[in-house]
Amino acid sequence: MQIVSPLERSAITSSDRVLFEIQRAIVEGDIAAGCKISEPELARRFNVSRAPLREALARLERCHLIERIPNAGARVVTLSLEGLISLYQIREELEGLACRLAAEQMPDNEIDELRQLLDKHLETQRVREGESYYQEAGDLDFHYRIILGSKNQYLINMLCDELYYLVRMYRVQMGMNGPRVSRAFDEHKAIINAIANRDGELADLLMRRHIGASRKNIELRLQTEKETS
């Protein structure tokens, strides 16, 4: 059984296709945060009828990218410091748990693969110092694999399907890059080492710190942006 990389999915139905396109558009800001969503407009834009579009909207609501009010329509969510903190509080708990479980459940070969992935990312980072996109994708991939390693069906579903698009949206639109990128590598290394040693408690702790540091990094960024504006 091959592990399907989480960032590439296959669209079966036309509802899937529309979902993926709108998801990407919202995450990357092509459809602005807080923007009202018009069903007829989007249906025309993506060449589908309203039925599959509404199915897609239901799934967008599920991953917290839009908010719907019955008989009134949908809006893209607005990003806020408060929301960011709420989101990362949950991530700390759930991904900490994921690490603890992965330390018990993750097979050796998956751990090896993850190590190789980290090495590969290190090279890419050296080459593309400063550019943050690849690091972000790599970071997400790292987190994804540990979550999958937990073998907890609900955990996987909640984090990978319901929460991570919003995480990406915060990262892309609020900008997570700069000097923290290199430090994140060391933290990833320490986490995978703890998992390889089957030390779930340590892996849990390290992941909580890692996510906490990431949160503080974005908070700081928001703070300085406010001051300079």
Place this chain on the structure above:
Amino acid sequence: MQIVSPLERSAITSSDRVLFEIQRAIVEGDIAAGCKISEPELARRFNVSRAPLREALARLERCHLIERIPNAGARVVTLSLEGLISLYQIREELEGLACRLAAEQMPDNEIDELRQLLDKHLETQRVREGESYYQEAGDLDFHYRIILGSKNQYLINMLCDELYYLVRMYRVQMGMNGPRVSRAFDEHKAIINAIANRDGELADLLMRRHIGASRKNIELRLQTEKETS
């Protein structure tokens, strides 16, 4: 602002109505676990077209009550010991977090109301010793209010909207009752005391233990059922 009891909701659209009815039917076992779901049949049964029914199915999938496969249809989830453990592992983390946050965020009047609720439940339990339904509803109400007290939007959404119907389903269909009912009251009391004292760390710990004990209770029950059958 009045706190709307989570167990009573108002159906705005006909899709809502169908959702609530099917939700109840699945949770209480009227539609059996593992059962295949036929869209035309359910549409006839609830006197709606397939459009609102499919909207309802999408939301049922969201709260993990059914599983859908594109072009192949939906099934009611099957309950398993493995699934139960996965579910409760997540509850321990998230409700522990909810307690910690509630200790910081919950206003005094909400804490008082929750205390009064516990006293009321105590009376009901004395009167109806042995019958577990009221305790269950009360227990859920208790957990609900603490989650709401956390004031974390995502936490509230994930627990109250996405996970708790499944929790109820496990409880109803696997039967959570017996001598643990009375002990749960004491645990609830201790938790609300910790929150009232603004001791988030303790409240967190106590909630994790409370949920862990609840899980072990059900596990034990499943074990003995297996042996006697």
Place this chain on the structure above:
DNA sequence: CCAAACTAAATTGTCGACAATCTAAAATCG
């Protein structure tokens, strides 16, 4: 001039029918 009531346009929710896909039973071939 402001507020409330009404009206019209647009949007969302729902319906019935058609197209695409899957499932299972019947037929064919080795």
Place this chain on the structure above:
DNA sequence: CGATTTTAGATTGTCGACAATTTAGTTTGG
């Protein structure tokens, strides 16, 4: 006789149109 292919039935996905509701603009009354 068993395995594969074919075919018929049923189910899911999608479409366009209609009904119900909301929103914005206009009119009316104080």
